[in-house]
Amino acid sequence: MTITSINPATNQALATYELHTAEQVEQALAGAAEAQKSWATRPIEERCSLLIKLAAVLRANRDEYALLITREMGKPIVEAEGEIEKSAVTCEFYARQAPVYLADSTVETNAADSRVVFDPLGVVLAVMPWNYPFWQFIRFAAPALAAGNGAILKHANNVPGCALALEKAFAEAGLPDGLVATLLIDASKVAGVLADDRIAAVTLTGSTAVGKLVAAQAGSVMKKQVLELGGSDPFIVLKDADIGLAAKNAVKARFSNTGQSCISAKRFIVEDAIADEFVDAFVAGVKALKVGDPEARDTQIGPLARANLRDDIHSQVQRSLEQGATLLTGGNAVQGAGFYYQPTVLDFVSPSMVAACEETFGPAAAVIRVKDEDEAIQVANATEFGLGAALWTGDVNKGQRLARRIEAGAVFINALVASDARVPFGGIKQSGYGRELGDFGIREFTNIKTVWQGPNQ
Incomplete structure (x- = not known):
């Protein structure tokens, strides 16, 4: 099966892409899980240094990426360039702030040592929309990766070129092979990916109807969700x-x-x-x-x-x-x-x-x-x-x-x-739950763990 991207300004086909096979999906999941295990053990400063490199890659390729956005989803070119710059700024922000946001938090107790630590959850499935095809993924991925997670991107099928360009950008920045992977799959395949034991959580930005569907799928397998849905x-x-x-x-x-x-x-x-x-x-x-x-x-x-x-x-x-x-x-x-x-x-x-x-x-x-x-x-x-x-x-x-x-x-x-990036973002009611960005956002895909040490004997 294939998907074809269409230029909405001309209604002309841009490119046709083969959907990933079940074997390719398996390879992506296995690769992300393996890469994340070692990624999580790296010092946070090292992880953050690669976000600085990612920002540089985004800026170096700004014109190419912006034109791709414009041709795949119709965003005016000046706004598309702004989207790339905002993505780069967000990478730099988390490179500076992630060590602060994820530092152990000590708690006053009668124990010898009590603290809260933030461990990565694992590989997160990101189901992303077409309207901000770079920014929507970067605003999730920059903090999630800084926290030690991996990411599987299932992008909207009208922006496949953007999805593949994102995967390539992370690789060019020097992130481990497979840590960030794109899946070109039909929406009907999302439930199967989400149910896979190698996926720890899901984030979705999209319509309320789709959010309810993915929330039900994630709930059935007891996996964390962050949903940014519709608004009026x-x-x-x-x-x-x-x-x-x-x-x-x-x-x-x-x-x-x-x-x-x-x-x-x-x-x-x-x-x-x-x-x-x-x-x-x-x-x-x-x-x-x-x-x-x-x-x-x-x-x-x-x-x-x-x-x-x-x-x-x-x-x-x-x-x-x-x-x-x-x-x-x-x-x-x-x-x-x-x-x-x-x-x-x-x-x-x-x-x-x-x-x-x-x-x-x-x-x-x-x-x-x-x-x-x-x-x-x-x-x-x-x-x-x-x-x-x-x-x-x-x-x-x-x-x-x-x-x-x-x-x-x-x-x-x-x-x-x-x-x-400096403040939390998300909604209530039918606009979803959970938060992206800020200090609250980076902690969404962590295990907020209490570590309590009893008195010395």
Whole structure:
């Protein structure tokens, strides 16, 4: 069997790849398990030194990797270059911080010595999405490898070139042969890999539906899971906010990566008193976005990654209009080759409409008008998701107080929601569980072990 990567800007085939055979899967699992055993015994400083080399490999090949991302999933080239740099920075961050985060922690007891240590779990299966094909894997792999684990990558099947390029990058950085391996397999084969005794845990970034399936599979064999799933992030604008600044950032929050991000702002919840002012500025910013060839450096909106994603966002927009939303701009597919959709803004969306209830994974924004801050928080929380949230206000103390009432894994006050290696990242409710990044993230795939030494005899 084969998979073929498609350029979403042209709808033309890029390359065809043979899926791995059962024998190749077995070789990858055996190789990763063997390599991880010796890797775990290396001093953490030595493991971290190879992350520095990995960062150098990423930067040295930035142009090649960025173009590969752009051609396989349609990300505008400037954003693709930024993804590679962010991946390199994250490798360097964990090279510095992993020894600190994983240092033994002493505990005051009546024993001669009591401490908590962090041992690697083993080989972790990473089921990764296509929207940030390098960053999503690196943000898991850098801390996991620093902690002494190995990694098996099962990437989305529309970015096989990126998957193989990642495997090669780790090898070029000098990591042990087989420690990081890519499997080109059908999704139906994931359960079998996960059940293998050589896999200790699984991390998945993807849709809630797929997350539930993988969680059930992992639970049936009692294996640790970290799940970063869907989101319908609120972007709350209160009447005392800097409206111009909020509107400018709202455009970035919704339309970066052509709106194809779990942490894109999707529901713009705005107080009535300033709603018209915000909407006028927001729509003006959206209309100014340049839609075009993602390989052109001035392009801000590229194609969606697949034809079905364009069809899905159009269906959500049309159903919302049928429910009474007002179309301010966009609302249709762009004619011609490729999977393009017009940057779209819907106003007067109610919390019960499709654009507010479902995760919209594409360039469409829903504006919900509310009477006051209490209703804003109520609407923000009226979702099955809980990944991130942005809150814009001129009163920092109020912002801190309201942030505690928002049901999300992260709240950014007067800033864009973003993943950053320095702070933990993840969600609640249907957005998943567990954390990536920061000190909490690096410990997810460790055995947090108590070592208690009795008094000397």
